[in-house]
Amino acid sequence: MIARRLVISGALAAVMMAPGLRLRADSLPDAAPPSLLEAARALAATPYTPGTGMLPPPFAGLSYDAYRGIRPIPGRAAILPHGPRFAVDLLPPGLFFPDPVTVDLPADGGFAPVPLTPDLFDFDARYFDAIPDTAPGAGFSGLRLRHPLNAPDLLDEVLVVQGASYFRAIGQAMVYGLSARAVALGTGGAAPEEFPRFTHLRLHPAQGDAVRLEAVIDSPSLAGHLDMVLRPGLDTVMEVAVTILTRREIADIGVAPLTSMYLKGPMRAAVSDDFRPRVHDSDVLVIDNGAGETLWRPIANPARVETSVFVDDGPAGFGLWQTPRDFEDFEDSEARYHDRPSAYVEALTDWGRGGVVLVEIPTGDEFMDNIVAFWRPEAPLAAGSEHRFAYRLTWTRAAPFAGHALPVRQSRSGREHDRPGTRRFVVDFAGTGEELGVDLSASAGVVSGASLFALPEGRGTRVTFLLAPEGVDLADLRLVLRDGGGVAVSPVWIYRWTRARDGGV
Numbered sequence: 001m002i003a004r005r006l007v008i009s010g011a012l013a014a015v016m017m018a019p020g021l022r023l024r025a026d027s028l029p030d031a032a033p034p035s036l037l038e039a040a041r042a043l044a045a046t047p048y049t050p051g052t053g054m055l056p057p058p059f060a061g062l063s064y065d066a067y068r069g070i071r072p073i074p075g076r077a078a079i080l081p082h083g084p085r086f087a088v089d090l091l092p093p094g095l096f097f098p099d100p101v102t103v104d105l106p107a108d109g110g111f112a113p114v115p116l117t118p119d120l121f122d123f124d125a126r127y128f129d130a131i132p133d134t135a136p137g138a139g140f141s142g143l144r145l146r147h148p149l150n151a152p153d154l155l156d157e158v159l160v161v162q163g164a165s166y167f168r169a170i171g172q173a174m175v176y177g178l179s180a181r182a183v184a185l186g187t188g189g190a191a192p193e194e195f196p197r198f199t200h201l202r203l204h205p206a207q208g209d210a211v212r213l214e215a216v217i218d219s220p221s222l223a224g225h226l227d228m229v230l231r232p233g234l235d236t237v238m239e240v241a242v243t244i245l246t247r248r249e250i251a252d253i254g255v256a257p258l259t260s261m262y263l264k265g266p267m268r269a270a271v272s273d274d275f276r277p278r279v280h281d282s283d284v285l286v287i288d289n290g291a292g293e294t295l296w297r298p299i300a301n302p303a304r305v306e307t308s309v310f311v312d313d314g315p316a317g318f319g320l321w322q323t324p325r326d327f328e329d330f331e332d333s334e335a336r337y338h339d340r341p342s343a344y345v346e347a348l349t350d351w352g353r354g355g356v357v358l359v360e361i362p363t364g365d366e367f368m369d370n371i372v373a374f375w376r377p378e379a380p381l382a383a384g385s386e387h388r389f390a391y392r393l394t395w396t397r398a399a400p401f402a403g404h405a406l407p408v409r410q411s412r413s414g415r416e417h418d419r420p421g422t423r424r425f426v427v428d429f430a431g432t433g434e435e436l437g438v439d440l441s442a443s444a445g446v447v448s449g450a451s452l453f454a455l456p457e458g459r460g461t462r463v464t465f466l467l468a469p470e471g472v473d474l475a476d477l478r479l480v481l482r483d484g485g486g487v488a489v490s491p492v493w494i495y496r497w498t499r500a501r502d503g504g505v
Helices: 036-044 064-068
Strands: 014-016 070-072 087-091 102-107 110-113 121-123 142-147 154-162 166-169 179-181 183-185 197-203 211-218 222-231 236-246 253-260 262-264 284-288 294-298 306-313 317-321 342-347 353-360 371-377 386-396 408-415 423-429 437-442 446-454 461-468 474-482 492-498
Touching: 036 197, 036 211, 036 222, 036 236, 064 070, 070 087, 087 154, 142 197, 183 222, 236 253, 253 317, 253 342, 253 386, 284 353, 294 306, 306 492, 317 371, 408 492, 423 474, 423 492, 437 446, 437 461, 461 474
Parallel strands: 102 197, 294 492
Antiparallel strands: 014 154, 070 121, 087 142, 102 110, 142 154, 154 166, 166 179, 179 253, 183 253, 197 211, 211 222, 222 236, 236 386, 253 371, 284 294, 284 317, 306 353, 317 342, 342 386, 353 371, 408 423, 423 461, 437 474, 446 461, 474 492
16 A cells, blocks of 8 residues: 555645646647557557656655645646646655656647646755756656636645556545555555556646546456546535456456545554544445445454455446544544545446455554455456456535435444443444344354344434354454345345454454
């Protein structure tokens, strides 16, 4: 996982709409340039060439604070108008971002790459002395898009594309939280993870409140192409197509990966002893599977890496959700976890057989992403093959639509102190019903004491039960509410219990 706070340390800055420069191309073809998909196909047909990871001054050898001291200058690399409703910032290289990224912007009816020169940026004198005129071999590290999300005369950040193939977005009244990636390789496996990276970005002319972005992807195992249409708003929606061009057989691919952070919550609050009741960007994995079920899987911060696979055929979608939405849920006025978006991936084509994979990685703090969810096809991708995955990606504050009479509201658990070795689970559902039955099972251990009752003041329905592991270290729990005819009226609540860091339940 890469550090998660550096990229967004200056996030959510809003600027007044301002004029900027017009880019020109020295030489452009008579016809519009082809899609970057052709460039990706050509790249896949050649051996992979690794980058040097070396940067020239003034971008070399930077500390965290020094990198933050490089600021794009408005009119040169920041707040460049992109149609009447967008502006773009070009982001400097350095620190975690040594590999050059070519950025094409519209110019004279075509596209032109923007040359990187140090005079596009302001350098904080506390960290920099003389600044050279040129930086040979350096390229941008990505870009940031702005749009009047929350007020008509202010350009809020709406999208950042920076680092490997990562990107993140927000809609109205949100702050940056979880990220998406174009592709993941080897996530959660025994071997080191491979991080394909964007090498070329092309921003197309804006069309009203929509803008198209293309990217070329490269890594030892594959080349690829991302084609995205971004529509900012109350929810920010992306229509994404990712084309994978393999250099080798790939069995460990992750399609439409979402990357987030979960430190603690009411399922196991003792992981981190601080004043906040919750610390996370996402707390639930929601899956709408091909069988018409909604799976509701609370996220955990386990004592060791845990990988869960939810086998499926033709999934409708999956997402990482931030379900608590009140300040009091987190009590963090700086991080504003209650304002962080959820992200939902909706398949636009038939993805066939495979599984949604959830990887949970132990963490002792909130500064590293430790949660990843993605789709993995059942069959490996053959060497030299081409595969296209299309999906809609929505960044939202809305509650997940479960399509059930009794959606899940919250989950809690804790040790049962008068019964050593036993843990109590509490699951609250919105709404009530007649003749409800509890369908509860565990893959290991013993579950007992299941009870169901209405919460006071119409707050919904509560199910509580006990788990006694009885010597096992892992148990997958499954709970669903059924009506008198046996029909499911709630999502399928699923949770993986593992032993705590102290070895207890």
